[in-house]
Amino acid sequence: VSAEDDNPLIRKLERIYPLVAEERAFILAACTRRVEIRARHDIVREGDRPTESGMLLEGMAFRYKILADGRRQIFSFHTPGDMFDAQSFLLEQMDHGVAALTRCSLASISHRTLHQITERFPNLTRAIWKDTLIEAAILREWMASIGCRSSYERIAHLMCEMVSKYEVLGLAKDGAIDWPITQLELGDALGMTAVHVNRTLQQLRADGLITLHGRKLVVLQWEELKRVALFAPRYLHASPREFGSRRQPSSIDSEIPLTV
Amino acid sequence: VSAEDDNPLIRKLERIYPLVAEERAFILAACTRRVEIRARHDIVREGDRPTESGMLLEGMAFRYKILADGRRQIFSFHTPGDMFDAQSFLLEQMDHGVAALTRCSLASISHRTLHQITERFPNLTRAIWKDTLIEAAILREWMASIGCRSSYERIAHLMCEMVSKYEVLGLAKDGAIDWPITQLELGDALGMTAVHVNRTLQQLRADGLITLHGRKLVVLQWEELKRVALFAPRYLHASPREFGSRRQPSSIDSEIPLTV
DNA sequence: CGGGGCGTTGACTGAGATCAATTATGGTGG
């Protein structure tokens, strides 16, 4: 296992866009500075003008915004390999904050280095740009959840999304994933109150779709969960191959491999 | 007035990132093909694999997604100069559709040309990338609206946003702008029903904040509208200077020019 | 002048918010 294979950002970029050795080496050399952030602490705040962009090595983080009167909206949950504030390279001032959901380990890339990448490595530039576009696509689906889906469907959909992300990372075992998200955070992410999140989770449990306790989510009925969530993973822009690991082989699956 | 000044995309990119003559010329040469689209017709559909990206010259368009059971979410409204599907350059398949709200006039840039831009014009690449990041920032604020704001605040906020956009384009006169959005579309954009949009609009009118009839929106009390909308325009990432055109000069305005 | 969107209104319903306790749970220091 080389150092390159240990870098989750390189692994991610490779998944969405093949890189050549020189590009990998440049990235590897670029993300040197390491930082540790405690759970529930800010990584970047709205209004900041960062001079470097962070990349998640370990742990989970989320983006959020707090309105003038205190209401909070959470926009995304981030997993290792995510450049959660790549935008700060081109947009001087942060229009939202990023905080650690668990203890997080970060690497950072200076904006100066990112500038050099855009000057010298068009291929790498497209890869990182593409990554920011995928994030926007996920944001849109999330918005469709809040705007269109019932609270039951919303939670189911977020679970489908998180399990899919973890599977791509190889961090899901038989539909079981880490779930460090509190019910309050889940509410702020999906536009509902913690109380109603609680009742809806109980409904999902009662329906036998999931179990959830002690920061661990287990999906018991994947097909049914996807159905109720209206989950159509095209928006994740991951190659269909990457979803192949679900353990429910059937003749239909092999005939229509694009259907997830 | 040169041909360059007539191209709304160049004007927009210049606003967010200064260009040199060669870059302007390349863009100008690139957007040749013109298309006219009738109101309420699709420009691109979910599932399409475009080979060129469109740019709005005239009219208004919107992005949307329709869930499996017919519910629709509208994600954004686009004005002249917007590259409403720049993402299709890097994401092969459309995960959402784009449709014309009014009769639209488009120019298109082939993905081959965009590829050349990323190879040869890093500055231009950053400008277009930055534009896609601003769009994502607007998306996030929109999401905060649906997730956190009441329906009254939501509509007020969208109006603030649209007026601000039109002002930057020089298409707003004393708080009056084109408003070709039907109440049904407004509902699908803001996650509420047309009936409730109707009642909420009446409330905004009764409160003396706006008038709205015959595709024309007039803001009567800009400060009050911003206040109830919790409008904090940082997320638009336009230089504060660009909001200076509001016709309410006061001593305070000149002392604190950053306050919009 | 007639039809189809679009806007408007009223009555009723319901999903989810709010308020207020009570019960786990997990991390900490003695």
Added chain:
DNA sequence: CCACCATAATTGATCTCAGTCAACGCCCCG
């Protein structure tokens, strides 16, 4: 190892904003 505390989860009662259903008017355009 255990008491302690803050945070998170859970439960019940009540309320309200917004959805649903249905009807009707208006206006533009063919």
